Amino acid sequence: MAIDEPMAENPHLLLVDDERSIREPLAKYLEKQGFRVTQAGDAGAARTRLAAYAIDLVVLDIMMPGEDGLSLTRHIRETSDLPVILLTARSEETDRIVGLEMGADDYVVKPFSPRELAARIKVVLRRAASGNRQVAPESGSFGFAGWVLKTGERALVDREGVSVPLSTGEYNLLLALVQRPRQVLTRDQLLDLTQGREAGAFDRAIDNQVSRLRKKIEADARNPELIKTVWGGGYTLAAEVTRL
Amino acid sequence: MRRPSLWPRSLAGQMALLVAIALFVAQAINFGLLLRERSQLRFEQIVTPTVTRLVDAADRINSGGTADTGHGHVRLVPANPIAADRIRRGSVEKAIAQSLSQAGLATDAVIASVRPIASDDWPPSRYGRRRAARLSHFRSILDVAVHMPGRGWLVLRAFWPNSDPFLIWRLIAQTLILYAVVLIPVLWIGRRISRPLKSLADAAHRFAPGDDHEPLAETGPPDVREVTAAFNALRLRVIAMLDEKDRMLGAIGHDLRTPLAALRVRIESVDDDTDRARMADIIDEMNRTLDDILSLARLGRPSEPPVDVDLSALVDAVVEDFRDLDHDVTFEDGQRLPIRLRPALMRRAVRNLIENAVKYGESATVRIEPEPSRVRIVISDNGPGIPSDRLTDVFDPFTRLETSRNRETGGIGLGLALARAIVNDAGGIIRLENRTGGGLDAIIELPR
Numbered sequence: 197m198a199i200d201e202p203m204a205e206n207p208h209l210l211l212v213d214d215e216r217s218i219r220e221p222l223a224k225y226l227e228k229q230g231f232r233v234t235q236a237g238d239a240g241a242a243r244t245r246l247a248a249y250a251i252d253l254v255v256l257d258i259m260m261p262g263e264d265g266l267s268l269t270r271h272i273r274e275t276s277d278l279p280v281i282l283l284t285a286r287s288e289e290t291d292r293i294v295g296l297e298m299g300a301d302d303y304v305v306k307p308f309s310p311r312e313l314a315a316r317i318k319v320v321l322r323r324a325a326s327g328n329r330q331v332a333p334e335s336g337s338f339g340f341a342g343w344v345l346k347t348g349e350r351a352l353v354d355r356e357g358v359s360v361p362l363s364t365g366e367y368n369l370l371l372a373l374v375q376r377p378r379q380v381l382t383r384d385q386l387l388d389l390t391q392g393r394e395a396g397a398f399d400r401a402i403d404n405q406v407s408r409l410r411k412k413i414e415a416d417a418r419n420p421e422l423i424k425t426v427w428g429g430g431y432t433l434a435a436e437v438t439r440l
Numbered sequence: 441m442r443r444p445s446l447w448p449r450s451l452a453g454q455m456a457l458l459v460a461i462a463l464f465v466a467q468a469i470n471f472g473l474l475l476r477e478r479s480q481l482r483f484e485q486i487v488t489p490t491v492t493r494l495v496d497a498a499d500r501i502n503s504g505g506t507a508d509t510g511h512g513h514v515r516l517v518p519a520n521p522i523a524a525d526r527i528r529r530g531s532v533e534k535a536i537a538q539s540l541s542q543a544g545l546a547t548d549a550v551i552a553s554v555r556p557i558a559s560d561d562w563p564p565s566r567y568g569r570r571r572a573a574r575l576s577h578f579r580s581i582l583d584v585a586v587h588m589p590g591r592g593w594l595v596l597r598a599f600w601p602n603s604d605p606f607l608i609w610r611l612i613a614q615t616l617i618l619y620a621v622v623l624i625p626v627l628w629i630g631r632r633i634s635r636p637l638k639s640l641a642d643a644a645h646r647f648a649p650g651d652d653h654e655p656l657a658e659t660g661p662p663d664v665r666e667v668t669a670a671f672n673a674l675r676l677r678v679i680a681m682l683d684e685k686d687r688m689l690g691a692i693g694h695d696l697r698t699p700l701a702a703l704r705v706r707i708e709s710v711d712d713d714t715d716r717a718r719m720a721d722i723i724d725e726m727n728r729t730l731d732d733i734l735s736l737a738r739l740g741r742p743s744e745p746p747v748d749v750d751l752s753a754l755v756d757a758v759v760e761d762f763r764d765l766d767h768d769v770t771f772e773d774g775q776r777l778p779i780r781l782r783p784a785l786m787r788r789a790v791r792n793l794i795e796n797a798v799k800y801g802e803s804a805t806v807r808i809e810p811e812p813s814r815v816r817i818v819i820s821d822n823g824p825g826i827p828s829d830r831l832t833d834v835f836d837p838f839t840r841l842e843t844s845r846n847r848e849t850g851g852i853g854l855g856l857a858l859a860r861a862i863v864n865d866a867g868g869i870i871r872l873e874n875r876t877g878g879g880l881d882a883i884i885e886l887p888r
Contacts, residue, residue, distance in 0.1 A: 217702035225708050259694075285697055306697055307704035307727055309720065351747075351783065358778040360753040361787060363760030401764075408760065411773070412753060 213257040239263035273299040337440040338374040373433040382430035452630025491539040549587035636660035689737040732854035751777040768803035789862040792855040797821035817884040825874040
């Protein structure tokens, strides 16, 4: 499929949303951003378009009458590796988690900024092209050094079963680390892996978040055993990670 | 009104006490009547034969015979044989005198007195000594002397029954048996009524929309069953109404969110950056309010289970999210503080309070004050504070304060209402306090 080939000059998106009032202006905006956009008003139309065109990425509304976005995600995953970004409402939190577990690559919450969506699309496409793609990035739980990171609930649970809440930044950083244990991750890589979740300047952000995470999970934050600093490189998670 | 502490609080206890008091009064009246009847009976049994014998003796004397018929019971003596210091029975004397005058016997003095049986009252041959001793428990001797003018004194002895010494004990035993017979069923009935009422009251107190308890078992007498059934039906109606409300709010939320999302996409074509940013802010604000409405509506039926959470880390995570957005929020990380609550909701409550502090007070300082039985999260700002008479009003949804606080946004909205609902749901309390010296403290107090 398309993702194995070199990225086309203008990536071809399939935009699936039953709401014309969102779909049409959004398609127009994304076209202005340099994407080729094909629209579909329901899951059936989306299936036809998927068969007819070489689509690079699907932007998919979860809540649609008839066959919903989750079912379509499952269909796409069964037949291809096509990247999927979900459009969700905040109240559809469980649907979102299910969608991510089914293999959607990312999501944005309505009402979203079209710029943010465009940025996410670019990140997902870049990862897909570089083969650095996280399949089901948020599914399941990770166990390491007595800790459990539950991705569904975005919670870190300690040995005694007490949940230790993390800020959004800390969570994204820890998730990036546990997904690549014993790999050295540079600050730039970490920025890339955690970016898009929030706005803001990131000069020292990674270092700050690492030191905050150390305070929470290390026995002695001055002599870190889990998140180690690599000279001239970045950070690495020095622990066995098991998928739970 | 405070009742004396002896007054039982339970229905069964009150019923039992009332019945016991009523029984006691009834028994006392019975007892009085019984005593009266007994003395009347005694009177008739003794006075009537005594008078007959006296009249017979007088007749015999008047017709020239002797007073005695040979049994030695009635004698005619010249002087009054009853010692003057003996206690006289006025009522007996009066009754005898009256009966005598009705029988036409003239007399000017009747003396009656009761004494214990003496050994010489009867010859031993007639009553054995032992029998006489036993008899003396129940009987005494009534001495009667009647003065017949010109002839002397007619003297007579008769048995006089003692008042029954066991009567009071018999009465007590009788009362106790009555108590046992009546009070046990009363207590049983009382409990049969009060037990379902108690579980009804408990169920009503416990009732929180969202938990799907079994309907209350209908037990007890039919009236009580009916009350329970009515409560169960009421509960179902309340749950149905709340479901309906949630469904409606969900529909409203969805229907408003879609045009909002469409608007958010469309404003991207606005060329003026400032204008566009302002529009995006307004849409965000509307969306947050929408979120708050939906959260508040759903709070009674939370989908998130309570878990053990490190409260210190929870507050720290919220604060960090604000710092990531370049807000001036400080938090002194404290010790680990595991506490059982719904983390996502509590994050929301803390976030709403910090958001207010940042919005109106420019900056926020957050600290945690742990105590043995509870823990306080204090969020302090340096804003203008709130007039002290409005400190509780602001927790009501969409309260407006006619001060500088609401100039820009038009109201505090739902943030505080939602925070209060979340904290109350966790069993805690939330309040605002103006600090002396300026600034506002928002305080969440949770049980540990």
